[in-house]
Amino acid sequence: MKLLHTSDWHIGRTIEGRDRHDEHEAFFNELIEIAEDEKIDAVLMAGDVFDSVNPPAKGEELFYESMARLSDHGKRPVVIIAGNHDHPERLAAARTLLRKHRIYIQGYPTIHPLRIPIEGSEADLCIAGLPYPSESRLKESFTEINDELAIREAYDLRISDIFNQLTSSFSNKDICVAMSHLFVAGGSSTESERPIEVGGAYTVRANQLPENVHYTALGHLHRPQNIHRSKAPARYAGSPLAFSFSEAGYAKSVTIVDALPGEKADIREVFLQSGRPLVKWKATEGLAQVHTWMDQRLDADAWIELDIHMKDTPSMEDIHRLKKHYPRLLNIRPIFPEQEQISGPERKHVAIDELFKQFYERQTGGASPDEDLTHLFLEIVNEEEGAS
Template sequence: MRLLHTADWHIGRTIEGRDRHSEHEAFFEELTEIAENEKADAVLMAGDVFDSVNPPAKGEELFYESMARLSDNGRRPVIIISGNHDHPDRLAAARTILKNHNIYIQGLPSLMPLRIPVAGKETFLSIAGLPYPSESRLKQSFSELSDELVLRDVYGEKINEFFNRLTKDFSEQDVRIAMSHLFVAGGSGTESERPIEVGGAYTVKGTQLPKNVQYTALGHLHRPQDIKHSQAPARYSGSPLAFSFSETGYTKSVTMVEVEPMKDARITEIPLSAGKPLVKWKAAGGMEQVHNWVLERKDSHAWIDLEIHMDDIPSMEEVHSLKKEYPGILTIRPVFPDTEEDNSFERKHVAIDELFKQFYERQTGGASPDEELTRLFLELVNEEEEEQGQ
């Protein structure tokens, strides 16, 4: 049985206010093509379908249309669990209708595993699905535990117990798979995993993942990686798109798992080409060097984080002109001579909103813009850039 593992789609996610809907469309086309070419018997989606509990309508439409294609109109099972970004009830609201199309959605943790027939296979696919297990979704409070290490141990034991109960009746004649959306100790995260639960107390050990399975499909971390010390093979498939510049240089992928009853799983990573890469420019030669790169159309299909060496803070006119000329430039981080000499200076991203704040302070003699004014400015910048791009 060939299983395609993916996770962390984050439909509706933007980057510095820029819409990424077209990139998600390209990803779903590629994912469906991979499922066809690799002859996937089923698809495992390990959480964070959407980026928020109230996703945009066009994002929901893209999801349902893409699932119809991915399931091959009901011939290929698609199993989905909710992540921490998903609204569990909203995600699962259409589960009764979708189940008729061989699409299974689990919104909240349940002790009812799935046993799914797969076309052309004599065996069943048994799934122990554990959607994002927060305290509220588990309907259990750990608030009385003030010590983080104690909380982590108790939480890990709870997750281990949940998995044991889900898998206790699994038959060795079935293909046995676990799925969850959680943080496993030792996993390598990125800046784009925003929730505070990444790391922290809500962490499980690799040894607390289920052992009565042949593979555990994980979601939550955006970097593809295997889990060490798990009792059975376990892996994060990673996100299909790069969501922060901390992911620069990392290949995005999905995971193919080939498994038969009572045999070890064979795991293959399949790289993705959809989605714009995130790249960093370091312009030691100042604005002239940037303009040369623009003329060369360097990284014309990428999102760009620009670090530029300058003598003075760029005016908003310069910033706006540059971003208008090259819409892929998302952030501009000026580096000044005095900060280069100060080794204790910690360089940070200076995004467009921070540049606006600096400009406003210079023009007003030290006053700071309020949140509403900054928001309106960003809306105007993005609106004009979108109009120019049409």
């Protein structure tokens, strides 16, 4: 039996306010092509279908149309669980209709596994699906425990208990997989994931993932990666698109799991070609260097973040000209001579209020911000960090 594992589509997500609908459309076309070329028996989608609980209408339309094509109108099962960005009830609202097309959607955690007959296989596909297990979705609270380590232990045990119940009926005569959308301790995150819980207490140890399965398909982290120290193979498929510049240079992929009853599964990546790359430009020679790159059409299809070394603040006309020539140039960050002297680890330790003071002095021609203005700036920064 051959399975395809994908996750974290985040349909409707923008980058610096720019629409990425065409990239998601291209991804689904590629995903369907991979499923057909690889002769995939079932698709596992491990959460975060949408980027928000109220996705745009064209995003929902793309989702339903793509799922009909991906399932080959009922010939290929598609199993979807809700992630932390999904509205579990809204995502699963059409589950009765979709199940007739062998599209299975689970919004809330349960203790009941899913068993799906696969055409041409004597074995069934048994799935222990655990959608994003927040306190509210588990319908219990860990906040009465004051110690963070104790919270971690309690949460670990609860997740382990759910998986034990979900997999208790699994047999080595079937193909058995687990699915969840959570943060396994030791996984490598990027800036584009929002923390599941403040403080990181609500993570799960790798050894709490089920042992009596061929594979555990995980969602939440956007970088494709295997989980070490799990008792059975476990992996994050990663997101199909790069959502922040911290992901620049990382290849995106889906995971293929080839499994036989009672045998170890074969796991491999299929790399994706759709989705614009995210690229960081560092123009140490100023505007002239940027113009040369643009004339060469360097990274013409990419989203670009530009660091440009300059002596003076660029004019709005300069910025407008650059963005008109390269519409996907998203961020332009001028670096001035005094900043060049502060680099690497040392620069990271410069206080934020000092950086604000330096910026204010440049913008005003030497004036210093008063105490009230600096305090207001720090309040805004703290609010933004708390909301991210």
